Amino acid sequence: MHLIVKPPPFLAGSLRPPGDKSISHRAAIIGALAEGTTVIEGFLEGADCLSTLRCLKELGVDIEGPHEGRVVVRGKGMGSLQEPEAILDAGNSGTTMRLLLGVLAGQPFYSVITGDASLRRRPMGRVTRPLAAMGARIWGRQGGELAPLSIRGGNLQPLTYTMPVASAQVKSALLLAGLYAPGETVIIEPCRSRDHSERLLKAAGAAIKVEGLAVRIAGQTPLRPLNVSIPGDISAAAFFLVAGCIHPRATITLKNVNLNPTRTGILDILAAMGGQITVTPRGESGGEPAGDIQVTSSSLRGVEMGGELIPRLIDEIPVLAVAAALAAGETVIRDAAELRVKESDRITMVARELERMGASIQARPDGFLIRGVKGGRLQGTVVDSHGDHRLGMALAVAALVAEGPTVIKGAECMAISYPRFADDLARLGVEVRVEE
Ligand SMILES: O=C(O)C1=C[C@@H](OP(=O)(O)O)[C@@H](O)[C@H](O)C1
Numbered sequence: 227m228h229l230i231v232k233p234p235p236f237l238a239g240s241l242r243p244p245g246d247k248s249i250s251h252r253a254a255i256i257g258a259l260a261e262g263t264t265v266i267e268g269f270l271e272g273a274d275c276l277s278t279l280r281c282l283k284e285l286g287v288d289i290e291g292p293h294e295g296r297v298v299v300r301g302k303g304m305g306s307l308q309e310p311e312a313i314l315d316a317g318n319s320g321t322t323m324r325l326l327l328g329v330l331a332g333q334p335f336y337s338v339i340t341g342d343a344s345l346r347r348r349p350m351g352r353v354t355r356p357l358a359a360m361g362a363r364i365w366g367r368q369g370g371e372l373a374p375l376s377i378r379g380g381n382l383q384p385l386t387y388t389m390p391v392a393s394a395q396v397k398s399a400l401l402l403a404g405l406y407a408p409g410e411t412v413i414i415e416p417c418r419s420r421d422h423s424e425r426l427l428k429a430a431g432a433a434i435k436v437e438g439l440a441v442r443i444a445g446q447t448p449l450r451p452l453n454v455s456i457p458g459d460i461s462a463a464a465f466f467l468v469a470g471c472i473h474p475r476a477t478i479t480l481k482n483v484n485l486n487p488t489r490t491g492i493l494d495i496l497a498a499m500g501g502q503i504t505v506t507p508r509g510e511s512g513g514e515p516a517g518d519i520q521v522t523s524s525s526l527r528g529v530e531m532g533g534e535l536i537p538r539l540i541d542e543i544p545v546l547a548v549a550a551a552l553a554a555g556e557t558v559i560r561d562a563a564e565l566r567v568k569e570s571d572r573i574t575m576v577a578r579e580l581e582r583m584g585a586s587i588q589a590r591p592d593g594f595l596i597r598g599v600k601g602g603r604l605q606g607t608v609v610d611s612h613g614d615h616r617l618g619m620a621l622a623v624a625a626l627v628a629e630g631p632t633v634i635k636g637a638e639c640m641a642i643s644y645p646r647f648a649d650d651l652a653r654l655g656v657e658v659r660v661e662e
């Protein structure tokens with residue numbers, strides 16, 4: 227499927243971004259392990275979160291929905307999962323595979339999990355190695371590095387583990403496995419990654435404590451069901467935050483967006499670039515701070531970024547590269563080598579596709595050097611998502627300020643995290659067309 231985007235004369239309106247993807251996965255998984263009925267509102271109906279629901283159903287969990295964002299999970303406790311009859315399919319979703327590996331490590335049965343071609347290339351040793359150290363037996367291609375992975379869990383021992391990379395997926399997998407181990411599992415992160423698992427596990431009554439960069443969980447405590455209203459995904463809102471900044475006639479309001487400080491790096495960096503962004507906090511939603519964000523046309527300037535900020539905006543870097551390509555001066559992005567092991571190699575592919583549109587962007591081993599074309603313009607042309615939802619949507623944002631229409635090939639992948647992305651663009655006044 228191709229998406230054809232014409233640069234609009236203005237961008238105006240108000241949107242509610244879809245429910246947070248990270249929280250949707252976690253609420254369903256934790257609900258499945260709890261004793262009682264979990265009700266989730268605002269669940270993201272993107273393909274990734276549907277993969278999580280499908281796998282949980284294969285494990286014998288009774289799930290109703292999603293119907294307009296409502297999912298009902300009838301959990302029967304941590305020991306209630308059943309050996310799946312078929313291979314579990316995590317689709318394109320790294321979060322599904324890694325978090326479920328943590329759960330499967332605690333199960334006294336055999337299961338096999340795989341995913342699509344992109345997911346079968348992504349590193350899994352970062353979770354399979356520490357899970358094996360807890361006592362799970364895991365087999366996979368390249369010594370347990372690549373899916374398909376088969377696993378026989380049960381009889382886990384607690385672990386104290388210092389993570390070599392800042393990854394919320396690894397941390398969450400080990401916390402979920404820690405639920406099954408007698409005694410205390412301690413996970414130490416190199417720097418803080420998103421903490422949705424910690425918040426939801428705490429809300430479900432797990433014995434979990436955060437002390438600086440260490441998270442401690444004492445296993446074998448039953449979980450209570452959750453009642454969660456998931457706020458909008460800031461990683462989805464990010465496309466419109468950048469669109470509003472780079473378009474010369476824009477006023478966009480994004481409603482009920484998650485403002486968890488482990489996720490708001492995009493707001494900090496756009497502010498540092500001169501973005502005209504106003505945040506109005508509106509209390510809590512689902513145990514997470516949430517609020518409205520307004521963005522208007524801005525005159526952006528280049529910045530340098532790296533270090534502890536990177537995990538707070540890792541998924542927003544493709545669209546931030548678009549902002550940088552249109553800012554005055556140079557932008558340097560460092561310490562982001564993790565981008566190479568996402569749905570695509572996001573360093574190579576972002577540079578390749580933005581270059582086609584006339585951006586001056588150089589791929590580096592751990593990021594980018596981008597020279598803004600301020601005053602100049604990007605060129606509408608044919609570009610490719612390479613099956614990567616965030617790259618596809620970032621290119622659509624670049625198209626909003628390009629000369630002439632842009633054709634984005636492989637646009638169906640946008641439904642991984644934002645099924646209504648094209649509709650939301652249209653709501654702001656953009657002429658978008660889908661071609662099969
Ligand atoms: O835990 C999560 O929900 C996620 C963590 C991040 O991945 P890593 O844990 O690999 O950094 C992020 O890129 C991904 O989109 C979602």
Ligand SMILES: C=C(OP(=O)(O)O)C(=O)O
Pocket residue numbers: 274318319320321322541568569616643
């Ligand atoms: C990296 C992403 O997701 P996952 O790792 O779950 O596939 C993403 O959504 O950008």
